[in-house]
Amino acid sequence: AQLNPDWAAHVRATDRTEMRPDGDMELMANLESFKVPDCQKCGGILKSHVVMFGENVRRDVVDACYSLVDSSDTVLALGTSLQVPSIFRFFRHAHKRGIPIAIVNLGPTRGDDLADLKVEARLxxxxxxxxxxVRDAHQQVPVTDARPLGTAVQNI
Structure with a gap:
């Protein structure tokens, strides 16, 4: 708030925060005035540990994700359209290896054709x-069998 008093005032003036899953939020026109705090240790730009649109995911992170998929009994997509290629590739990878895929999303996803189970609902x-x-399925049947999950969801 101290670095960006106009932005803080704008946020306070908004009566509620809207969630917009596609990132289509309208921002004030004067983005150039927004000040990002410097790192107090090195003086560099503070940035959250996320990959922004247009940036590359580090190779070691990608390799670790492939390893996690390979060691998984099931891959689960929750509340995502799977439109981002850097994420969708892990679902294709799982599908090629016969690892079951379950998707919970309201609306179609890029991975619907790969899914062993698709739950069309709000997360x-x-x-x-x-x-x-999932807790019951893990305790009672092999996790690779998605049927208990599908049966439970049908009861909603």
Whole structure:
């Protein structure tokens, strides 16, 4: 708020924060005036540990993700359209290796044709049911069998 008083005032003036899944938020026109705090240790730009649009994911991170997929019994996509290629490739990788894929999303996803189970619903509506089903499935049947999860979700 101290670095960007105009922005702080803008946020306070907004009566509520809207969630926009596609990032189509309207921002004030004067983006050039926004000040990013410097790192107090090195003086560099502070940046969250995320990959922004147009940036590359480090190779060691990609390799670690492939290893995680390879060691997984199931791959689960929650509340995503899977449109970003750098994420979708892990689902293609799982599919090629016969690793079951489950998707929970409201609306179509790029991975629907790869999915062994697709739950067409809001994630917030099924989160508790999914948690219980996954916990029960893990305790009662092999995790590679997605049927207990599908049965539980049908009861919503």
């Amino acid at each position: 917030s509506d099924v989160a508790a049911v999914l948690e219980a089903a």
